[in-house]
Amino acid sequence: MAEKKIAVRSQDPSQRRVLDSATRQRRLTRQLEALEKDNFQDDPHASLPQLVKRLPQFDENNESGKRRKKTRGDHFKQRFRKNFQALLEEEELSVSEGPNYLTACAEPSTLPQRHFCAVCGFPSNYTCVSCGARYCCVRCLGTHHETRCLKWTV
Amino acid sequence: MVLTRLRSDIATRKSGKSFSLYIVNNIHTNTSLVSYLTSDSCFLSVIPNCQFRSKTLRLKTFTANQLDEIKDPSGLFYILPFQKGYLVNWDVQRKVWDHLFGKEMFKVDFADTSVVITEPYFNFMSIQESMNEILFEEYQFQAALRINAGSLSAHRYFQENNSELCCIVVDSGFSFTHIAPYCRGRKMKDGICRINVGGKLLTNHLKEIISYRQLHVMDETHVINQVKEDVCYVSQDFYNDMEIAQLKGEENMVMRDYVLPDFSSIKKGFCKPREEMNFTGKYKTGEQILRLNNERFAVPEMLFHPSDIGIQEMGIPEALVNSINKMPEEMQPHFYKNIVLTGGNALFPGFRDRVYKEVRALAPAEFQVSVVLPQNPICYAWEGGKLLAENPDFEEMVVTREDYEENGHCIYEKFDI
Numbered sequence: 001m002a003e004k005k006i007a008v009r010s011q012d013p014s015q016r017r018v019l020d021s022a023t024r025q026r027r028l029t030r031q032l033e034a035l036e037k038d039n040f041q042d043d044p045h046a047s048l049p050q051l052v053k054r055l056p057q058f059d060e061n062n063e064s065g066k067r068r069k070k071t072r073g074d075h076f077k078q079r080f081r082k083n084f085q086a087l088l089e090e091e092e093l094s095v096s097e098g099p100n101y102l103t104a105c106a107e108p109s110t111l112p113q114r115h116f117c118a119v120c121g122f123p124s125n126y127t128c129v130s131c132g133a134r135y136c137c138v139r140c141l142g143t144h145h146e147t148r149c150l151k152w153t154v
Numbered sequence: 155m156v157l158t159r160l161r162s163d164i165a166t167r168k169s170g171k172s173f174s175l176y177i178v179n180n181i182h183t184n185t186s187l188v189s190y191l192t193s194d195s196c197f198l199s200v201i202p203n204c205q206f207r208s209k210t211l212r213l214k215t216f217t218a219n220q221l222d223e224i225k226d227p228s229g230l231f232y233i234l235p236f237q238k239g240y241l242v243n244w245d246v247q248r249k250v251w252d253h254l255f256g257k258e259m260f261k262v263d264f265a266d267t268s269v270v271i272t273e274p275y276f277n278f279m280s281i282q283e284s285m286n287e288i289l290f291e292e293y294q295f296q297a298a299l300r301i302n303a304g305s306l307s308a309h310r311y312f313q314e315n316n317s318e319l320c321c322i323v324v325d326s327g328f329s330f331t332h333i334a335p336y337c338r339g340r341k342m343k344d345g346i347c348r349i350n351v352g353g354k355l356l357t358n359h360l361k362e363i364i365s366y367r368q369l370h371v372m373d374e375t376h377v378i379n380q381v382k383e384d385v386c387y388v389s390q391d392f393y394n395d396m397e398i399a400q401l402k403g404e405e406n407m408v409m410r411d412y413v414l415p416d417f418s419s420i421k422k423g424f425c426k427p428r429e430e431m432n433f434t435g436k437y438k439t440g441e442q443i444l445r446l447n448n449e450r451f452a453v454p455e456m457l458f459h460p461s462d463i464g465i466q467e468m469g470i471p472e473a474l475v476n477s478i479n480k481m482p483e484e485m486q487p488h489f490y491k492n493i494v495l496t497g498g499n500a501l502f503p504g505f506r507d508r509v510y511k512e513v514r515a516l517a518p519a520e521f522q523v524s525v526v527l528p529q530n531p532i533c534y535a536w537e538g539g540k541l542l543a544e545n546p547d548f549e550e551m552v553v554t555r556e557d558y559e560e561n562g563h564c565i566y567e568k569f570d571i
Contacts, residue, residue, distance in 0.1 A: 090278065111459070
């Protein structure tokens with residue numbers, strides 16, 4: 001325990017790497033983007049081989065109606081393959097008078113920022129010099145240095 | 155999302171033939187509320203609006219309520235049609251709808267059916283166009299009404315409280331939270347406000363902090379969502395609860411032990427009763443335990459202080475007051491008196507009281523503040539849709555397929571999303 005304390009705090013300041021604000025902002029953005037993800041893991045089917053296309057069969061003619069519907073869907077798929085980012089850019093370009101998606105976003109709060117320890121979640125009073133994360137006690141700082149501090153850098 | 159089938163008596167009399175109606179309603183982008191309504195009965199079912207893939211059952215993709223077929227939903231992989239609350243993956247959405255409308259669930263006779271479908275505020279134009287196309291060309295519904303979920307909630311509210319002039323609807327769902335003022339049924343567009351915090355972000359945040367602090371659960375969105383619903387609550391006095399959470403042993407009234415499901419003997423996770431909790435640490439029973447402490451209230455706190463995790467936006471009470479302040483002065487007292495909470499996040503214990511407490515503190519002292527939490531905040535908009543569909547004016551509001559074929563996408567003006 002005593003050793004850990006030394007390792008955390010008595011580093012030579014000239015050797016300590018300090019992240020600039022742009023990098024800190026980038027890390028924050030990436031963390032927030034991670035919170036929007038649908039899944040953390042990979043698609044369990046991704047490793048499976050693609051199913052081979054079904055061979056045409058003799059009774060195919062009987063279901064021409066069904067096939068017609070399918071082709072319409074394919075056309076649809078091609079036309080509307082847009083992700084959120086593309087839609088947002090389109091909206092930005094065609095922005096008109098009056099309220100829209102971009103103006104509807106809540107404004108920044110007027111209340112002061114609150115700070116919580118990045119490790120245990122309790123209110124914190126200190127800031128990590130290297131990366132700007134918050135911590136509440138030496139123990140949490142030690143955990144932070146060992147696990148996250150500069151290990152996440154872009 | 156809500157789907158209703160309704161055999162309306164009024165319509166039957168008018169058209170002289172049976173007329174059925176489906177209401178599809180995207181309240182939660184992750185959940186669909188589906189119901190089948192006839193003149194004498196109504197079934198409502200809630201199904202997930204997405205597809206799933208399981209780690210164990212390979213080669214099959216499960217759609218919507220086929221989720222129940224998966225015996226071991228650990229490491230469940232979600233395929234959602236929505237991104238940030240907007241419909242982008244039409245392939246998935248069509249598969250879910252094919253399942254709903256098809257022989258598995260409601261055998262819809264499209265030519266005889268009207269649909270009510272909700273969309274988010276300020277939905278992107280190309281999504282609206284795609285929606286028209288898919289409803290009228292692909293499925294060929296007889297008529298459609300595309301509307302904001304908040305408008306349905308407001309309709310429901312005004313039906314019950316018809317002496318009220320205004321109301322402000324808070325819809326806190328899966329992808330985001332919207333605040334929308336309504337005056338005599340009219341949407342006040344200037345006051346609409348979106349906070350980019352919803353249930354998905356809360357679940358992901360909880361997943362993240364549990365994974366960092368005790369057990370790697372990043373793959374277990376399904377399980378952790380259940381944990382969130384079971385143990386999280388909105389704190390009434392945040393810093394006081396933080397102090398309690400720092401206490402050791404039995405004095406810590408916040409701490410809970412949550413038994414995780416193993417999907418063989420324990421099908422669903424649950425909170426250990428307080429009497430059975432072992433404060434010193436290990437349990438002998440061998441169940442897998444999550445110990446939840448300040449996470450319980452720090453996670454829903456994101457709705458009130460998004461800036462805590464670095465989202466520089468107002469929380470719900472502050473945004474409410476901000477929205478009301480944008481309204482004409484003579485309407486403001488009416489808005490304070492009629493705050494309606496809807497959406498899944500309104501189910502957190504303490505949510506209503508906290509919103510009331512903070513709005514009360516921010517509002518001018520001479521105004522009366524009243525915050526209403528409906529009995530079922532998730533279904534509230536759907537109830538509004540049902541009322542609307544039974545309304546004689548309904549036929550004036552919808553766009554029929556003939557209208558669409560004649561005028562094309564210009565019909566969107568009628569919808570005013």
